[in-house]
Amino acid sequence: MASRPELQNPPEIYYNETEARKYTTSSRIIEIQAKLTERALELLALPDDGLPRLILDIGCGSGLSGETLSEKGHIWIGLDISQAMLDVALERETEGDLILSDIGQGLGFRPGTLDGAISISALQWLCNADKSCNDPRQRLKTFFNSLYQSLSRGARAALQIYPQNAAQLEMISTAAMRCGFSGGLVVDYPHSTRAKKYFLCLICGPPNLNSALPKAKLGMESDESGSEVDSDNDEHTVTVLERQRPSKKRKVEKKVKGRAWVLKKKEQRRNHGFVNVPRDTKYTGRKRKAHF
Amino acid sequence: MRLLTHNMLACNIKGVTNGFPLGIDATRVETKEVEMNPDFLKHIFPKLRWEAFRAAAHSLGIDNLPEQVDSNMLLDEEFLQQFHHALLEVHLEEGALICPETGRRFPVSKGIPNMLLNEDEV
Ligand SMILES: C[S@@+](CC[C@H](N)C(=O)[O-])C[C@H]1O[C@@H](n2cnc3c(N)ncnc32)[C@H](O)[C@@H]1O
Numbered sequence: 179m180a181s182r183p184e185l186q187n188p189p190e191i192y193y194n195e196t197e198a199r200k201y202t203t204s205s206r207i208i209e210i211q212a213k214l215t216e217r218a219l220e221l222l223a224l225p226d227d228g229l230p231r232l233i234l235d236i237g238c239g240s241g242l243s244g245e246t247l248s249e250k251g252h253i254w255i256g257l258d259i260s261q262a263m264l265d266v267a268l269e270r271e272t273e274g275d276l277i278l279s280d281i282g283q284g285l286g287f288r289p290g291t292l293d294g295a296i297s298i299s300a301l302q303w304l305c306n307a308d309k310s311c312n313d314p315r316q317r318l319k320t321f322f323n324s325l326y327q328s329l330s331r332g333a334r335a336a337l338q339i340y341p342q343n344a345a346q347l348e349m350i351s352t353a354a355m356r357c358g359f360s361g362g363l364v365v366d367y368p369h370s371t372r373a374k375k376y377f378l379c380l381i382c383g384p385p386n387l388n389s390a391l392p393k394a395k396l397g398m399e400s401d402e403s404g405s406e407v408d409s410d411n412d413e414h415t416v417t418v419l420e421r422q423r424p425s426k427k428r429k430v431e432k433k434v435k436g437r438a439w440v441l442k443k444k445e446q447r448r449n450h451g452f453v454n455v456p457r458d459t460k461y462t463g464r465k466r467k468a469h470f
Numbered sequence: 471m472r473l474l475t476h477n478m479l480a481c482n483i484k485g486v487t488n489g490f491p492l493g494i495d496a497t498r499v500e501t502k503e504v505e506m507n508p509d510f511l512k513h514i515f516p517k518l519r520w521e522a523f524r525a526a527a528h529s530l531g532i533d534n535l536p537e538q539v540d541s542n543m544l545l546d547e548e549f550l551q552q553f554h555h556a557l558l559e560v561h562l563e564e565g566a567l568i569c570p571e572t573g574r575r576f577p578v579s580k581g582i583p584n585m586l587l588n589e590d591e592v
Contacts, residue, residue: 230510232474253510253558255475264582273504275475279585283592286482286585288490291517320592324482330517 182342188308189300193239193260201240201266211242211298214338214375218243218296219250221336221364221379221392231293234328235274236281236337237300241267244274247296257281282317287328295325295335301378302339305346318353326357329382334361337378347376354380366395437463471562471581473530474514477523479583481569481576483591491522492576493568494529500561500581506554512544514557527556 183192200207224231230251235244238256240263247254254274258264264276279286282304304321305314325335341347351363359380367373379391440463447455456462481489524535534552536543543549567576567583574591577584 228509229513230507232478232514253474255478259586265580268580268582275471276582277471277475277479277585278582280587283587284482286480286489287478288480288519291478328478 184303184306184342188306189303190259190261193263195262195265198240198260198262198266201242201263202270208242212246214298215243215246215296217366217375217395218298218336218338218377219246221377222294222296222334223392224294232291234285234287234292234295236285236295236297236325237303238267238274238276239263239300241270241272241274241276243296243298244272245270248273257285281321282312284320284324285328287324289327290330292328292333293330294333295329295337297335297337297339299338299340301337301350302341302346305342305349314349315353318350319357322354322357322359325380326359326382331383333382335359335378335380335382337380339376339378341376351378354378358383360384362391364392364394368394368396435463439463471578471583472558473523473526473560473562474557476526476562476567477518479567479585481567481571481574483569483572483574483587486569486571488571489569491519491526491570493570494526494562494565495568495575496530496562496565498564499530500563501555501559502561504558506550508544508550511550511553511557512541515541515544515553518557523556527560530556530560530562532556532560 186192201211222233228251230253233247233252233254235247235254235256238244238254238258239260241256244254244256244267256264256267256272256274256276257279258267258276259278259280261278264278267276281300304317306312307314329335339347339350341350347363354361359382361379361381364377364379366375366377441458444455444458444462476492476494479490479492481492483489520539524537527533527535532555535556536549544553561581562578563581565578567578567585568574569576
């Protein structure tokens with residue numbers, strides 16, 4: 179088995195003309211990129227209003243992922259470190275704007291400008307110390323910080339990764355969570371070594387009612403037909419690592435509910451037929467001293 | 471590169487506090503027609519920095535954008551057309567983007583800006 183590409187060369191060297199060529203000729207690569215992008219878009223959970231959004235494609239390469247974005251009507255900007263890959267995207271006349279850049283150096287966007295971001299099989303490249311100046315942790319931090327900045331509030335990023343091992347997965351997810359994202363990891367087809375896919379689903383800002391993580395796909399992926407057996411049972415979701423922002427930050431927002439709220443709740447419970455609801459008195463919902 | 475992208479981009483050299491807007495030095499500009507989507511224009515309008523957009527359009531040879539704008543103008547078909555054209559149809563093909571603070575030039579070739587930073591700029 180060939181060793182992982184990430185271990186051979188830095189991305190701008192590995193993705194040379196020969197490698198880039200495969201992205202126009204290999205129907206297998208083309209199909210996989212399209213499928214992964216469709217899934218990433220699904221995980222972005224954009225409002226279902228048919229409105230085109232401004233989406234960032236991180237490690238856009240030859241623009242295969244971008245083509246899927248265009249098909250769904252979105253406007254996109256793609257970033258990649260490999261000129262050879264971007265040349266293929268030019269050849270393909272993709273609709274998005276392309277930028278030659280190294281995401282480990284941070285994304286140069288004005289704050290709050292992007293409606294969402296996807297990335298297909300690129301982030302694991304950040305884990306390599308392939309040059310003396312490359313410190314993976316620092317680069318991941320710089321990347322996630324700038325991603326958080328560039329997304330508008332409540333916007334999401336769906337980042338598909340091929341981690342080399344559990345430690346790398348942990349390193350990437352931890353770096354993301356430290357930058358203030360909520361969300362977590364969605365693992366599709368967790369029981370199949372071959373079909374298993376990791377998506378880091380990040381939400382810009384603290385968790386709220388609308389920020390529930392999407393469900394992972396279970397069952398087996400059928401390669402030929404492309405049909406997928408979805409889980410029909412909600413309890414079977416395999417969403418691991420569902421972390422929230424550090425509790426330190428959340429505590430500040432905790433509000434004490436007032437008397438009116440307590441009275442309303444009690445009334446609701448009575449109306450629901452509960453019999454053991456304490457009666458309302460002058461003590462109901464009053465302020466209490468903290469006891470330690 | 472379209473002006474939509476230009477309006478979102480900022481220079482992120484370490485230590486630069488105001489990397490927006492990037493100046494434009496255009497040597498080749500191209501126009502590619504695309505279908506107008508008024509909904510997208512309305513969606514993106516509040517996110518644009520108009521003054522920078524207008525100045526950028528000017529450096530690509532477009533001078534018909536009004537100085538003052540408000541969202542009511544998005545109901546005007548003629549304005550929408552001009553807005554759409556400048557935002558999404560005009561491409562900077564060859565030239566450079568220039569950091570407003572340091573004067574660092576980012577070359578643009580075949581429509582692709584090279585935003586790679588040197589080691590000492592990170
Ligand atoms: C598996 S390819 C993805 C291809 C792309 N989704 C497509 O549709 O063609 C991974 C891409 O990530 C890019 N990449 C790796 N490290 C990068 C970095 N630090 N900055 C920007 N792009 C990077 C590579 O150049 C490569 O094009």
